[in-house]
Amino acid sequence: AQSVSQHNHHVILSEAASLELGCNYSYGGTVNLFWYVQYPGQHLQLLLKYFSGDPLVKGIKGFEAEFIKSKFSFNLRKPSVQWSDTAEYFCAVKGNSGYALNFGKGTSLLVTP
Amino acid sequence: EAQVTQNPRYLITVTGKKLTVTCSQNMNHEYMSWYRQDPGLGLRQIYYSMNVEVTDKGDVPEGYKVSRKEKRNFPLILESPSPNQTSLYFCASSTSKVLGATDTQYFGPGTRLTVL
Numbered sequence: 381a382q383s384v385s386q387h388n389h390h391v392i393l394s395e396a397a398s399l400e401l402g403c404n405y406s407y408g409g410t411v412n413l414f415w416y417v418q419y420p421g422q423h424l425q426l427l428l429k430y431f432s433g434d435p436l437v438k439g440i441k442g443f444e445a446e447f448i449k450s451k452f453s454f455n456l457r458k459p460s461v462q463w464s465d466t467a468e469y470f471c472a473v474k475g476n477s478g479y480a481l482n483f484g485k486g487t488s489l490l491v492t493p
Numbered sequence: 494e495a496q497v498t499q500n501p502r503y504l505i506t507v508t509g510k511k512l513t514v515t516c517s518q519n520m521n522h523e524y525m526s527w528y529r530q531d532p533g534l535g536l537r538q539i540y541y542s543m544n545v546e547v548t549d550k551g552d553v554p555e556g557y558k559v560s561r562k563e564k565r566n567f568p569l570i571l572e573s574p575s576p577n578q579t580s581l582y583f584c585a586s587s588t589s590k591v592l593g594a595t596d597t598q599y600f601g602p603g604t605r606l607t608v609l
Contacts (some may be wrong), residue, residue, distance in 0.1 A: 423602045480551060485533055485535040
């Protein structure tokens with residue numbers, strides 16, 4: 381089954397620092413990849429997704445992710461974080477059946493003023 | 494406004510007392526699913542439904558039941574809750590069962606369940 385792993389469980393950054401959260405997927409075939417964000421006390425929101433085409437995907441709130449097939453990676457980046465980016469971030473891959481998303485364990489990001 | 498609603502948002506109950514968490518979407522989506530979120534484990538799918546009267550197990554279905562009698566509703570039923578079902582539960586729906594490139598999956602606000 382397709383799965384993703386997120387290596388950073390907790391990240392602490394100062395405002396204006398650059399962010400990169402790692403995500404690696406397990407499947408070598410066609411994959412559909414997602415990044416979701418969960419702000420404290422809120423539901424999940426889609427940041428961006430990759431299905432095909434340009435491997436550099438732009439999302440909302442200044443986030444982007446790059447699909448690197450040779451590295452089985454889909455890392456999330458933001459050049460300058462803000463305090464309001466404090467949240468939990470989940471990478472996800474569409475499952476084999478195409479009917480479900482398999483989520484990573486999440487990365488908790490704390491941005492300090 | 495397009496949304497997925499869940500009720501209740503918070504629930505504390507005792508072992509063995511049957512409960513139902515409701516989920517409703519107003520977007521006429523065919524596909525709905527339930528996830529549970531636990532610290533360090535991310536989100537794991539419990540059950541999903543591709544249409545009315547069509548449901549299937551996800552990764553962690555034990556101890557849960559679902560039904561899909563109407564397109565808009567997808568309740569999660571715990572017949573005999575146990576403490577290991579203490580978790581944060583999310584309902585989700587999407588524009589297509591295939592979750593294709595143009596589809597969007599919407600999540601509900603979550604239900605925090607504590608089983609004593």
